[in-house]
Amino acid sequence: MTTGRSMRAGEAVLGGGLIALGGLIAVETMLTPSVGRAVVGPALFPYLISGGLVLVGLSLLREAFAGAIAHAEGLELDLWAVALVAAGLAVQFLLLETLGWIPSTTILFAAVARAFGGRRLAVNLAIGLALAAFTFVTFNYGLGLNLPEGSIVERLTSPDAE
Amino acid sequence: METLAALGHGFLVALTPYNLLWSAIGVTVGTAVGVLPGIGPALTVALLLPVTYGLEPTSAFIMFAGIYYGAMYGGSTTSILLNAPGESGSIVTAIDGHAMARQGRGAQALATAAIGSFIAGTIATAALTFVAPLMVKLALLFGPAEYFALMVLALTTVTAVLGSSLARGLASLFLGLALGLVGIDMQTGQARLAFGVPELLDGIDTVVVAVGLFAVGETLYVASRHRFETEEIYALKGSKWMSREDWSRSWKPWLRGTLLGFPIGTLPAGGSEIPTFLSYLVEKRLAKKPEEFGKGAIEAVAGPEAANNASAAGVLAPLLSLGLPTSATAAIMLAAFQQYGLQPGPTLFDNNPELVWGMIASLYIGNVLLLVLNLPLVGFWVKLLLIPRPWLYAGILVFSSLGAYTLNNNVVDLVILWVIGLVGFGMRVLNVPVAPCVVGLILGPLAEQQFRRALAISQGDPSVFLTHPISAALLIIAALLVIGPMVLRYRNNGAGNGSSSSPSGTHPAT
Known part of the structure; x- marks a missing residue:
């Protein structure tokens, strides 16, 4: 409140x-x-x-x-939900280059869904994963963009690349 | 004649199967994204930018034209069925459109909006075809001083017209202007306000700021209000067709809305807010049963929707011929042009005629495609409104971060997106309009460039802005727009403090 x-x-x-x-x-x-x-x-x-x-x-x-301000009578705000969405975005940009697009975006999706009252974490994670994987494939292979694969994944897939 | 030949050439470009395909994809995704609650045309265009990166410019802008018109059509569906207008131009439509939906006449409201948008869009696109070349001729008379004055006028109208208080509009505008300073100065190569961060030398991207304010800020706001507000969606039922009476009550408002929308759209007057509002007032004045207004009068949907679409075409005239964006959506389109290294203006008509005329021709084609997409398939679009809110907003943020990251492939843009999003949340809570910030960000550096060019030509004599008649006139209008309301308010102040509170939740981010 x-x-x-x-x-x-x-x-x-x-x-x-x-x-x-x-x-x-x-x-x-x-x-x-x-x-x-x-x-x-x-x-x-x-x-x-x-x-x-x-x-x-x-x-x-x-x-x-x-003077006159907006909502002078007060406005109910669920600041916990705001913090959760903001945290989801922060986690995504902090982990994007190491973990890659797919895991970090899955976390973002689940965090935002939870902030909007979606309680089934497993379902939200699954949908987030599907969306992240779908965008990764479409944009990187279909449209030639560069969503990060993640430095961890790169190191695992090409161990002799040092 | 010259214009018709150019337009004919544009149709040849736009009607190649390849470009036709992009136009069709553009209108379809434009409608689909535009229908989603919380996403207005400005955000639709910004979010769909990455999709066009792989295309050559002509096809990309043909697709953009489709996205732009598609988003306008899609937005009216949301405002009618959900009472959630995605941008200021749909606020008026939402009043009676939603009332009609509540009475089970949602299908008729959607039909009059779609047909009205088609008619208005077609007439206004035809007007654009002839007005744009005239504006190009006008633009050739403009020197740097006139351009500077015109940009000041555009910044002033966007600020003074939108929002509840001048101070809040100016706060948003100056924030945008400040963000526009960041990066390398175009004339001397000196870095400004980059604070040693190399990624900031290129400046802060308009698209990142627009997505930050319209998507991230808006999502944060909706998240904060989610628990306290209930949505009402009304299913479409009964006859889907407009009755004879609906037709006879709609056609005049369509035409009157077009007449209001296009000319006002071409002026630097903040896009579609004024014409839609005027159309509502005109229809109410002329209606046989004005008491129905606010309770589901079809005229109040037909007129403003036509005005909204006609002004959308009108906004393209100054954008293409002068490089002057007069709405947040146009600001993002300008950013898209800059992304391709193109600067709208007279030279664009000379150097890239196939792009400009192909784009204008595709507006005609897009309108026809949209009528086909929206009348029979409206039931499909309505299903998009039923996406559970947790997944919808999570998806919006996934695509927002995708759009911001892929602009330059760096994480710094995501950090900027985050910061701007938090600021946007604060602005939303405090009722600060965000459109002036976006327009200020893109116009600020352009205005500065023209200002310095003008002074370089006049060898440092600042009176150049007042001795050139066009420039002086434009600056005087801009000054009157700021001072006029202040004087009025001061004179009315004796009658007690006016309250500026407005109902929450019904106002879109613009």
Whole structure:
């Protein structure tokens, strides 16, 4: 359950985040030595955009504390499900190159399915595996793309490749 | 005459069996993916990008044209039967379309949407055929200063028109502009904001950001709301055909919707949201029984759906002839062009006539194929709505990660996808529109390029943007669009704070 008060906090975080991003862009641009002698260098737009970010961030902060916000009456959010989906994606990109497309994507599928209330883990894993294998075969052999096989698998299938 | 000859040549390209096959595949997968809940046209195009990587550009864009129109047709099915509009252009359709489905008239709602889309799409494609070359002539008058002003206007309209508050629209826009800065500066070769990560030197891909916001962010949001919301799907029953009365109540709204949709679609006015809404208001004003509106009036489905499809064709005119995307979907199409090293604009018409005209011709063909696919086979598409939600969203994320990874074959894009997805979730919860971010990301660097070119030509004199009449006029319109509503709001402020709360769940990500 998320209350109106935490929605305001969320809006404040967004505003603060934009101000921080604006500051980061300005600092990074200042630290980058400028090259070239064009009339307008590569630093002008970063400064303009960082200025815009700070202004918008300030106006959001003002709205967060004194103005109209979305869902001011609060909004129920199942943050556990959000965390599970996010974790599934993180596991996939962390394991993709070592384990390969098929196992890491199967884990992603099962994690997301669980987050949406699918309780039969074995069935979800099986469907995930089938989908991952199907996409791997279609895209790598049918469409000539390069989904990773996984460094572990490569080492197993060609042991003398060192 | 010149145009007709070019179009005829385009038909010769599009009607070769090979290209016809890709067009048919495009409309079919476009419809299939577009029907899936939570997937609007922008995401459909982004997710299906990898499928076209193996094709040569002409066939790829013929397929894209099919995907684009197919996704529009598919989206109306979802909004009518599930009340889950996939993009802002279908919000209006969902109101009465879903009401009709509740009364067991879902089949008629789908039929009037499909036939209306066909008629509007065909008329609007014909209009596109003649308007695009005119716009190319206009584009030849444009120098860098005018292009810059036009891009500023497009960025402003996308931001000011969509969403509930200007501050939130601007937040999204500036986030997109900031993401657009990352990478090597096109004119000096200097790296900006890459923080020493080599993969960031090429910049952040528009497709990754679009998929992150529309797919990952949206999935996270739906996951968070899943337990608290119930869906109602209505099965199709009874006669599948429109009665004589349905026809006589539909044909005028189809034509009026087309008349509203195409011209507004060609303007930098944020795509289909305004014309669909206007069409609804016009039909309500003209209807014999306006009290039926909101409770299942067929006019309220026929008109906005026609307007939606006509504006989809209209959006292609500035995209092809000026390289100017005016909706999130068009931004992704532009990214697809860039993927092939092509820059839409007058030179594209000169250098790749078979691509441009083949694509336009395939829009006519796609429309016919879609009518055939959607009227008799609608029962099949409806079955796609019944995919259990856990598997549907898990599948969406599998294909999202596939699309992001295969862009450059690196994991960094998946990390960016993840971060953008989490940001997108936050934006969704806080009602921040995501379309300005996508359009800002792709237009920001182009606008900067034109700005610096203009100043290089004028030798550093910034008054160039105001002394050129077209540029000055465009910038003044853009300024009025931002300042006008602010002044109005300020004057109305005496009457208490307006509440900007809107019902949750019914608003799509755009």
